[in-house]
Amino acid sequence: MDYRKDGHDILLKQADFDLDETLDCGQAFRWEKISDNTYKGAFLNKGLVISSEEEKGIFRLHDTNESDLLEIWAEYFDLYTDYGELKRRFSEDSTLAKACGYAGGIRILKQDRWEALSSFIISQNNNIPRIKGIIGRLCEHYDGYPSWQEMKDETAESLAYLRSGFRAKYLVDAVAKISSGEIDLDEVAKMDIADARKTLQTIKGVGPKVAECTLLFGFYRTEAFPMDVWVKRVMANWYPNGLPECTKGAEGIAQQYLFHYIRTSGAFEEI
DNA sequence: GGCCAGGCTTCAA
DNA sequence: TTGAAGCATGGC
Numbered sequence: 302m303d304y305r306k307d308g309h310d311i312l313l314k315q316a317d318f319d320l321d322e323t324l325d326c327g328q329a330f331r332w333e334k335i336s337d338n339t340y341k342g343a344f345l346n347k348g349l350v351i352s353s354e355e356e357k358g359i360f361r362l363h364d365t366n367e368s369d370l371l372e373i374w375a376e377y378f379d380l381y382t383d384y385g386e387l388k389r390r391f392s393e394d395s396t397l398a399k400a401c402g403y404a405g406g407i408r409i410l411k412q413d414r415w416e417a418l419s420s421f422i423i424s425q426n427n428n429i430p431r432i433k434g435i436i437g438r439l440c441e442h443y444d445g446y447p448s449w450q451e452m453k454d455e456t457a458e459s460l461a462y463l464r465s466g467f468r469a470k471y472l473v474d475a476v477a478k479i480s481s482g483e484i485d486l487d488e489v490a491k492m493d494i495a496d497a498r499k500t501l502q503t504i505k506g507v508g509p510k511v512a513e514c515t516l517l518f519g520f521y522r523t524e525a526f527p528m529d530v531w532v533k534r535v536m537a538n539w540y541p542n543g544l545p546e547c548t549k550g551a552e553g554i555a556q557q558y559l560f561h562y563i564r565t566s567g568a569f570e571e572i
Numbered sequence: 573g574g575c576c577a578g579g580c581t582t583c584a585a
Numbered sequence: 586t587t588g589a590a591g592c593a594t595g596g597c
Contacts (some may be wrong), residue, residue: 421578424577426592426593427578427594430595434596435594467591498575506580508581509580510578510579511578516576530579552596555594
């Protein structure tokens, strides 16, 4: 970790990190771009404003301190993982080499379990701008992202202001199963991946895709591989025989490069 | 204005 | 086990 204090801020030197590519690539939904090079967001309701400086690879974490950097943000931004090494591994494969070259500053955000689960329940059959709108209304209502405990008394009707459609009843079911103890997210964290998948999918509105996203972004299970419409296109066009060996154990991270590549680079239109 | 969205449930066969 | 309709809402 290469950093220094600068007044109330911390200046961080970090390779393989781009704010747009990481904070606005559909893995988290409440980072707001407040200026050309600055985002405002939160993890577990600890807020952060982060900017990229003129000098490449330098980031300013506003109004924070060393212990929050090391204990919270370095974890959240997955700074203890060497993405350069990961990209070298992935680049044995020619398509992944292009994807990593296209947006090499993507990192996985190690998010809160409940926030990831509930956010991706909301995400289903939905587009990213509207997902952000729904989650924005939820956070505004609760003055921060609500815990499942805070949502215990919610019903589909009481959540109508979210305008989340049929997904509201799924959120209610997730809260019910967790607050009754039927599902314990701490236990899910300890399960092997197959049991974790099966357990999460007992929640109404949680199928394969939402379960994979929850495991990848909420539990940092990097072998989880979410397949949405875009990644299905990736697989159909580039990997009809399955993912290459070089992704083993980190399929979810590879998926994030591929997802961003096919969705925003124009590569899909060329197929 | 119609198509589609980081899908899932339900119900048929 | 697989296939297809239905789902709420709004972005583009």
